Amino acid sequence: MSDLQVDRVRTADDTSSLLAQKTDKSEWWRAALGEYPTGVAIVTSLDDAGAAVGMVVGSFSVVSEHPPMITFMPARTSTTFPHIEAAGSFTVSVLGETHRDLCRAFFQSTEDRFRDEDWIPTGSSGPRLRDAAVWFEAGISAVHPAGDHSIVVGAVRDFGVGDGGSGLPLLFLRGGYGTFASSSGSVTPRDVGLNVREADALRQAVESAAEELRVQCGFATVIRDSVVVLAASRAGESSVPLVGMSFPFAAPLAPVLAAWAPPEQVRLWEEGARHLLGIVDREHLGTTLERVRGRGYALSVGESPGQPFDSVVTDGESRRSDYSRLWHQIDQEMRTLANAGTRAARALQIPIFDPDGHARFELYLGPFPDTLGPDRLAEILRRARQLVDELSADLDGAPPAGYPAVFEAPPSP
Ligand SMILES: Cc1cc2nc3c(=O)[nH]c(=O)nc-3n(C[C@H](O)[C@H](O)[C@H](O)COP(=O)(O)O)c2cc1C
Missing domain, CATH: 3.30.450.40 (GAF domain)
Incomplete structure (x- = not known):
């Protein structure tokens, strides 16, 4: 309550200068973001030679139920996203707790990240992980520029769950990986x-x-x-x-x-x-x-x-x-x-x-x-x-x- 009152008496200028001070120090910004837990997903597609491309995102989310629409936010600097945009469609594989190494392999652009036994081809949208927690195939319906990222909106064409082999979904928080523990099972x-x-x-x-x-x-x-x-x-x-x-x-x-x-x-x-x-x-x-x-x-x-x-x-x-x-x-x-x-x-x-x-x-x-x-x-x-x-x-x-x-x-x- 008192915080709210303080905010009301701040002028718009005060607030923006405070924000400027904070975001100037980008480590503060990252630390603040690190307090928000996200799921982790791999977005794949095919490049113009038909080879699979992919990137790890924490920004996957659901936009609309009717019709089903999803989103993710690639950095403008991403070298993968131009291929996805050119292909016009993508596949999202939501990672499970056993996918930490795979996640690192993608993050570090390791060569053998698309091993055949792990991936199922899905035509033009890029492969999906066999044991994804859940997967979505979508056609790109909009790309909105937003600061140093883009907001990509996809119209879902198909979706499903993987073979159940990857455990509970992987979570990312404070720069580290973890997973979900229900309150009935974990004790602090x-x-x-x-x-x-x-x-x-x-x-x-x-x-x-x-x-x-x-x-x-x-x-x-x-x-x-x-x-x-x-x-x-x-x-x-x-x-x-x-x-x-x-x-x-x-x-x-x-x-x-x-x-x-x-x-x-x-x-x-x-x-x-x-x-x-x-x-x-x-x-x-x-x-x-x-x-x-x-x-x-x-x-x-x-x-x-x-x-x-x-x-x-x-x-x-x-x-x-x-x-x-x-x-x-x-x-x-x-x-x-x-x-x-x-x-x-x-x-x-x-x-x-x-x-x-x-x-x-x-x-x-x-x-x-x-x-x-x-x-x-x-x-x-x-x-x-x-x-x-x-x-x-x-x-x-x-x-x-x-x-x-x-x-x-x-x-x-
Ligand atoms: C947990 C996690 C979440 C990430 N989320 C995003 C994201 O939402 N958008 C993005 O552009 N990069 C994200 N990244 C970073 C990209 O995976 C990484 O920079 C990637 O290699 C993109 O660069 P590239 O397309 O040039 O390979 C994330 C990385 C990790 C480990």
Whole structure:
């Protein structure tokens, strides 16, 4: 509102001189433009010898629906556009995320950019990419000069989608390539209510805890019905939590995130088990949570479940039946080893508390080597207990009343 008011009292002269100052510095202009995301397309046509020509554009857009008309804006300096204009028609292939190298090849005018297997000839309009996200063939209906570019308007003759091999459409933003992530699939610190300072403090804590204790660390939280890994120490060769990796928030995994949680989150955890295991054994789960609360942490046990776990969780193709099989296996193992003490300790999970005393995050330490002895475990438990206080304080949180002041190792049978 106040910006608008300021604009109204500026005179036209003021505004144009401000603009002149800014566009004088063309890097400012480019930086400003870089904030606007565009798709990326290759416009092709044929030169007068019948050879394919093409250029990368970010300026492709749709002009009209009835009749269908499209546009792109070539620079006046483009050496390709005169051929397109002379041909009188062109083809637009919208690029997918796998086309980054091809895009560079065009940008750098590399020789073999029209490899036969990639392109389908379309007659006079120039070839189209076999796996274009979408393509359009058009006849040029107008070319309007506009500053150092031209606005080319094309009447669409045909259009279609490619063979689906190029993934999601390629996007260009701030001088770099990326692609679209739907809000349901991508997670930023802000999505989980973290500000930059908190996210950074937790990230550093993960790195330094990993270094100090010589074990890998990751921290995770519950987002909707999934546990999502938000930060992880650098990957080693064994199984590691990868940032962005997610798996169902379903009992009996991630008990720390249910042991100090509001009732609706506990219910989510239990219902997740119903979904994957077919039943909810409330009594057993109640005992599990009681034990975790009593100790202040959870100890993962068993023959390294890392391998099957990682392969199911990191494989984008995994189905409910794969998760279900994995959950059955883990559930079985956890029941068998419930009283194994420290014998089969694989990893430690500790809560990071918010100001309400809820476990907002879990810090995961592990996997431990097979040779982890009692002294080493005691050392890890001691430091882990301090980390609960330190990391919770980073979030202005603290352990709730009754939280153990010391982490005892579980009694061995
Ligand atoms: C992402 C991206 C978007 C581009 N968009 C345009 C555009 O809209 N118009 C244009 O003239 N050049 C654009 N370019 C630059 C041209 O692809 C490049 O300068 C091209 O080689 C044109 O010069 P040429 O016709 O002489 O080969 C873009 C380049 C990239 C990497």
